[in-house]
Amino acid sequence: MEQSIRSGQQPRRGTPAPRLSVGFILARRFTLCAFANFVDVLRLAADEGDRSRPILCEWTLLSDTMSPVASSCGVLVQPNERLGDPGKFDYIVVVGGLIDEIPNLSLEYMRYLQRAAAAKVPLVGVCTGAFILHRAGLMDGYRCCVSWFHHADFLEQFDGLKPVSDQIFIVDRNRLTCSGGASSAHLAAYLVEKHIGRAQARKSLHIMIIDDALRAEKPQPGIPLDLKTDDGLVKKALLLMQQNIDAPLSAAEIARRLGTNRRQLERRFQTSVGMAPTLAYKIMRLEYAEFLLRHTDQSVTEIATSTGFCDSSHFIRAFRERNGTTPAAYRTRL
Template sequence: MTPANAPLRPPARTSNPHALRPRTGAARLSVGFILAKRFTLCAFANFVDVLRLAADEGDRSRPILCNWTVLSETMDPVTSSCGISVQPKERLGDPSRFDYIVVIGGLMDEMPGLSAGYVKFLHQAAEAGVPLVGVCTGAFMLHQAGLLDGYRCCVSWFHHVDFLEQFEGLTPVADQIFVVDGDRLTCSGGASSAHLAAYLVDKHVGRAAASKSLHIMIIDDQLQADKPQPGITMDFKTRDPIVLRTLLLMQQNIDTPLSVTEIARRMGHSKRQLERHFRTALDTSPQAAFLSIRLSLAHHLIETSDKSIAQIALDCGFCDSSHLSRMFQRRFGVTPRALRKSDTPDD
């Protein structure tokens, strides 16, 4: 008997035959889209264009090898965050007619929950073995619907803190462009949605079709899931994926700096390995890089925000304003207060 206080375990992951089932005399890849109100047009367009270009010869756009449909409960047009509206093509119906159901999320501050009809449809899809895909804040919406419990999910580094605040107990992945965890696929949005779509095309249609789509879209190469997100890495220029992912992890923990030992543990490497990568790629140590990121953010906040120096110190992981001032002057040759005073226009 399992003790009452035993930790919950994620559901076992098995290969999903529905996701890779062969098709005869029909499209090899069929995708149904659900668009949130104020959805991000870029993420949707990138995903669809990869399917479109893989579906036919050249860029003729006929839905032969792939097909795609915007679904709706009401058939009302859905307006994107940039104001452009998309007219759905079909009502929800039977989700098993698709290989994947993709939820395209919208603006974080204006993100309503999915209606009961959409939630029911997504649960029917999950019960039928249809894999669910959350793009951009679509991962938030799948979790709100109770469909990401026990799964790893990818969110943009930009929304990492928002996700932690709203969905306690779920650990998002914000240092990869997309995550495939069994029958749940999630990506950070933007250009990464093209790479997730290319991953699906590669699986169902073939690598040549996936590469063709990306090349026509002027995207050089198909990126794998564990490619680091191109977040704000300040002044550091490197292609080392371990260093890039470490910098993003540092960026997500600026207010509560992690030790290098803890960072190495989370990255799955030893402290010595991490230090060697930083020395080779950036000619610096992880400690020095983390301090540089925190000081650069403090400099930015002093110039662009009305926050007090004491609050900026806390936000950037310093003990107090005196600690920040000492480190800041050593790096920039001026104190935070002097910099703020110099940026204040004369009356």
């Protein structure tokens, strides 16, 4: 997808200036879907239908070198404007991707973001874009949304900031951050609604086959079991469980991967959340099964496989113990 991000079509003469102007910075090996979701909401809101003319809003892909930027999947995107005056944009959006590439963002980009902050231009971090903003020293004192998948990575790499991984996006004054993926469409819709109107925001999402805009505090889909704990080891264990929900790890294997032993892991779970890690894992899998029953057409057998049960009979027994009913009856009541 090596192309200019601005639409080839121009606004009609006599039309008012766009109400929303966004500059994008793409990190090397950025997440393509997060960027595409964000920019497509702008595109569809900018004109009637889906004709893509930048009438109500405009978007620009900024660069220090004008070289194509490779996404994490290898697709190239061609910038169309060099770094200049950040003050001409309503927002600067940084789209991140692979964790290992964060230190490789050039000093020119970092200085540009710092100039934008000094000019009081709101900054947006998409996916690991929040990591980049923090590395640039621009997130101190701000709440920051990161994907539950990267929560532990953030804690390991950055001090002085508490990431939030149980919401799809966060607006904290002039810093806006989101967890990436589909949440970037909802953050973009939030901006469209604020600057252009609710009707345009809803239109964009509906054309993208998204039911409606979600509020910032909507929980991230797929986040781990909602256990309130400040224990870093337990949080990392819960994330590891979530990442292996279809092929459950033993408590001993979880402990090994986290550099501890099983007895220590069990003690920390009991002290922190009042249950053994195996029980927490089982509840997490059953909660995910409830989600699949509510939101998919998967059969009971397929859901049993998706949640790591050895067979449907074992799954049905565990589900009945927790919910007092079978998976099929649970779905029928919805």
